[in-house]
Amino acid sequence: MAGCMVAAGCAGAPAATTSTAQSPQTPAAVSPVTTSPTKAPEPVKPVGHTINPHKVQWQKAVAKGRDVKLTWWSGVAPCTVLDHVKVTETARRVTLTIYEGAKSKDVSCIMIAIQKTTIVKLKSPLGHRKLVDGAK
Numbered sequence: 001m002a003g004c005m006v007a008a009g010c011a012g013a014p015a016a017t018t019s020t021a022q023s024p025q026t027p028a029a030v031s032p033v034t035t036s037p038t039k040a041p042e043p044v045k046p047v048g049h050t051i052n053p054h055k056v057q058w059q060k061a062v063a064k065g066r067d068v069k070l071t072w073w074s075g076v077a078p079c080t081v082l083d084h085v086k087v088t089e090t091a092r093r094v095t096l097t098i099y100e101g102a103k104s105k106d107v108s109c110i111m112i113a114i115q116k117t118t119i120v121k122l123k124s125p126l127g128h129r130k131l132v133d134g135a136k
Contacts, residue, residue: 041071041115046084050101053083055135058098063126071117072098079109085120086134096120097134 060071074080079102086097098118 039115041117044082044116044118046082046118047103048084050081050083050099050103051105053099053101056098056100057133057135058096061096061131061133063131065125066122068094068096068120068122068126068131069117070096070098070120071115073113074100074116076109076112076114078103078107082116082118085118087120087122088134089123089129091129093130093132094122094126095132095134 056072056074058070058072060069062069070085074082080100081103083099083101086095086099088095088097
């Protein structure tokens with residue numbers, strides 16, 4: 001029979017732990033409790049006309065035909081929103097540059113990182129061309 005013990009405390013107290021009773025041949029294991037849910041990237045569309053747009057590096061690009069799905073780390077709206085994605089296509093490579101900015105002035109936003117994603121439509125399928133991050 002398995003048992004579970006969760007310890008709760010106040011600020012400054014050690015992190016909660018979970019203890020699971022195991023069979024007599026195996027010693028009990030103690031490990032920290034992790035409750036961080038995995039969240040899918042937030043789909044966003046360019047809004048344009050942001051305040052102080054700047055380049056942001058993307059972490060992942062997945063091409064399918066003429067569509068390229070970009071994924072990157074960002075902040076929360078209205079402090080950080082997608083302004084636009086600049087696309088430069090040549091015979092050998094496609095350069096994609098994400099631009100983000102603020103949608104409003106004088107607002108308070110929490111400092112938290114979230115993953116965002118958007119889909120960019122190319123003039124022609126990617127094929128054998130190389131994808132390049134224009135912010136690097």
